[in-house]
Amino acid sequence: MFSLLGQYKKAIKDSSKAIELNPKFAEAQVVSNVALFSWSNVSARSFNSFGSWSSLALLLGFGIAYLLPSFGGRSRLSIPLFFIFVLGAVLMNLNFVWILLGILSLLFVALALALREQRGRLFAVSLVLLLVSTLFLLLGTPLGQIFADNFDSFGRPNEVRPALDATFDIAKQVLASSPLFGSGSNTFGFQWEKFRNPSIVADPVFGLVRFNTGHNTILMFLIENGILGALSLVLFAALFIWNGLRVLGTSSGEGGLYVRSAFAGGLFLVLSWFLYPVNIALFLLTFLSVGLFYVSLREAGTLEPLVIHFFETKERGFVFSLLLIFLLVGGVAGMYYETTRYMGQISFARGIDLYNTTGEANAALIAVQRGIQFDSRQDRYYRMAAQLEYVKMQRALDRFSQGGISQQVMLDDFSSAYNAAHTDAEKAIELGKNDSQNYRILGQIYGLAIPFDKNTFTLATENFEKAKELSPSDPLILVDLARTYLALADVTILQGGGTTSRRIAGEHQEKAIEYLNKAIAQRPNLTQAHFTLSQLYAVRNQLPEAIARARSTIILAPHDIGAVFQLGFLLYQQQSYDEAQSVFEEVAARAPNHSNARYFLGLIYDRKGLREKALEQFEEVAVFNPNDEELRAIIAALKSGGRAEDVLNKPPPENRRSAPLEDTSPREIPTQ
Structure with missing residues (x-):
């Protein structure tokens, strides 16, 4: 068995260079705000080559932990790098990183006291690091605000993850049906949609988000790999920590320095499993550090090698x-x-x-x-292709309604896009049977085809019901069902026209109202549901009753932005523009990102000849809806001295089935 000391020393040096590379990249792009690449998805100031902002902070913390024992030796090169990493951790200021560094520095303070090395550099640096970690934990929020006010947070994105109790609730639900093996790898997002607490959906920002990661790695393993998977991970961590603590005080010399460095880095990452859902890079780095720890034990003579002769016999x-x-x-x-x-x-x-x-x-x-x-195994690729074909279907209908194309051209374009969308959506379902969004897009495709074939109504509702089984608390599926019933009601009236047809259409409308009210009960600020419900009341000539109901709702729930918007839109439909303006101005003041409120407010300003104020509203809306063609036309018209209403798509917004702009709330948080 040949000695691994040379390779190990080289691995230590190479890993230090690898650790140094990403912080240097981050310094160039995050701190100096200089984009190293022109691609829009990597030119953001917060982008780094290692993963999320929190993952980069953990990498810096690992570097601090890995280099901390070097103060007990003679290495000078690692000391400047150590302080660079500490500076990065200070600027990022994440609580769980300070918790891990506090635990680690406390361990080395205790070790120095036990070995009576209070006068050494390792004791002094560890003690200072412990005090700094404690200070940042106690003053985390005020310090974070100072950085936000003075340094623009260095482009720091808002990262969110499920709370500990919410993740634990998902684990209990999954283990009730599959305790030993869990739900399977990379399925947390599906389990979140299926078992999340319905009260979470009411959150105005993250209520509709699908979280693909849980609160921490251990709980994610418990959910996706069951008790056996989580137990194996915990036992692995416990064995590593036990072996490290057992030899930490007995290692000395250069070999002991390598043991302490590998153990410190590995301990930092292993403990992070209990506080954060680490990405694959950090997970692999954990095993690399643990492997280096056991190699260092072998080189220090603490661990006896196991010799296997692979070629002893033919x-x-x-x-x-x-x-x-x-x-x-x-x-x-x-x-x-x-x-x-x-x-x-x-x-x-x-x-x-x-x-x-x-x-x-x-x-x-x-x-x-x-x-x-390149990769035909990803259902989300096919789903996105189906969504783009769906956009082409919708645009063919819009161009025809505006007189831009003939009926035959519309039918040809619609049919071509429909067939392609149907094929892509079916493939997405084949690859991702547990994803509600695959069934939802297929249902939307069928729903848009109802005016041409009433039989697609049944296919649409079947897919929406399947999506609802997989994501029972998603209110957008209820809105989809409501719109499907409304489309069927319209077709019934157009094809029949008699008393019986109107009665049947009225029943479909009542079913749509039922679904919309359920959606609003789940998520009170759901703009699309309020808009469609208001439209339905207008079609049924019930505007006065709807306005009275909206006023009563606001009295009972004055903080319900969705109800306030609905009142404003109902007043707009009633042509009570002065009162509608006041309501929309209130919505815009309380919810600055509410695109539809600003959209109608801009139309009212334009109607009153307040061109500059109208332009200001539409430009603000365009920030959150950069690809909306109607918005571009409106802004261009206003800048050239024209009117917004002259370039509006047909039908006018007050007569459309859905809100002019989609809800801009995030739908999915990717794996970090």
């Missing part, structure tokens, strides 16, 4: 040679798979970016389809 040599060949071929195949998967992700992200920035559905679709060619 038979054994043949078996292991064959195994090595299989591993080599598997490695090449794995590299090919990961490369194509990575290229697929790049193309997919470029497609989303194209649509969000330009609104070009065809260009975005080409990029997404290129991503499918």
Whole structure:
């Protein structure tokens, strides 16, 4: 068994360089606000090459932990790097990083006291780090506000994750049906949608978010891999910590320095499993650090090596040679798979970016389809392709209603997009049977085709019901069902026109009202539900009753922004523009990002000849809806001295089935 000391020292040096690389990247882009790449998805100030903002903070914390024992030796190169990492941790100022550093520094303070090394640099630095960690934990919020006020938070994004009790509730639900093996890898997001507390949906910002990660790694393992998976991870961590604490005080010399560094870095990351849902890079870094710890024990003579002679006999040599060949071929195949998967992700992200920035559905679709060619196993790629085809279906109908194309051209464009959307949505369901969004987009595709074929109503409702089974607390599915019933009611009236047809259509409208009221009960500020319900009241000539009901609702729930918006829109429909203006101004003041309130407020200003005030509202709305073609036309018209109402899409907004602008609340939080 040859000595690994040379390789280990090289690994220590290489890993230190790797740890240093990403903070240097972050310093160039995060601190100096200089974008190193022009791509929009990586040019944001908060972007870094390691993952989320919190993941970068954990990487810096790992560097601090890894380099802290170097103060007990003679290494000078690592000391400046240590203070750079500490500065980065101070600027990021995340509580769980300070908790981990406090635990680690307390351990080395206790170690120095036990070994009577109070005069050493390691004791002094560990004590200072312990005091700094405690200070930042006690003053975390005030200090964070100071950084936000004076340093613009360095572009720090708002990262959120489920609370501990919410994640634990999901775990209890999953373990009730599959206690040993859990729900399967990468399924937390599906379990969140299925079992989340309905009260969470009412949150105005994150109520509709699908969290793909839980509160911490251990609970995520419990949910996705069951008791066996979580127990194996906890036992692994416990064995590592026990072995580290057992030899920490007995290691000395250069070999002891390597033992302490590897253990400190590994301990920091292992403990982070209990506080944060680490990404794959940090997870692999944990095992690398633990591996280096056991190698350092071997080199220090503390751990006896296990010697295995792979080629002691011809038979054994043949078996292991064959195994090595299989591993080599598997490695090449794995590299090919990961490369194509990575290229697929790049193309997919470029497609989303194209649509969000330009609104070009065809260009975005080409990029997404290129991503499918690279990696055809991702249901979200097919779902996005189906959504883009759905946009093309909707735009064909809009162009026809505005007189831009003939009926035959509309039918050809609609049919082509419908067939492609249907195929992509079916493929998405085939690959992701547990994702409610796949069934939802297929239901929307069928729902848009109801005016051409009433039989698609049944197909639409079946898919929405399946989506509701997978995500029972999602109010948007209820809105989809309501719109489907309203589409059927419209077709029934157009095709029949008699008393019986109107009675049947009225029953469909009542069913739609039932679904909309359920959606509003789940999420009171759901703009789309309030808008559609107001439209329905207008169609049924019940505006006075609806306005009286909205006023009563506001008296009972004065903080309900959705109810206030509904009152404003009802007044707008009634052409009570002065009162509607006051209501929309109140909504905009209380919820500055409420795009639809600002949209109608801009129309009222335009109607009154207040062009500058109208332009201000529409430009504010365009910030959150950069790819909306109608908004671009309105802004261009106002800037050229025209009127907004002259370039509005048909039908006018007060007669449309859905709100002019979609809800801008986030739908999904990606894995960190």
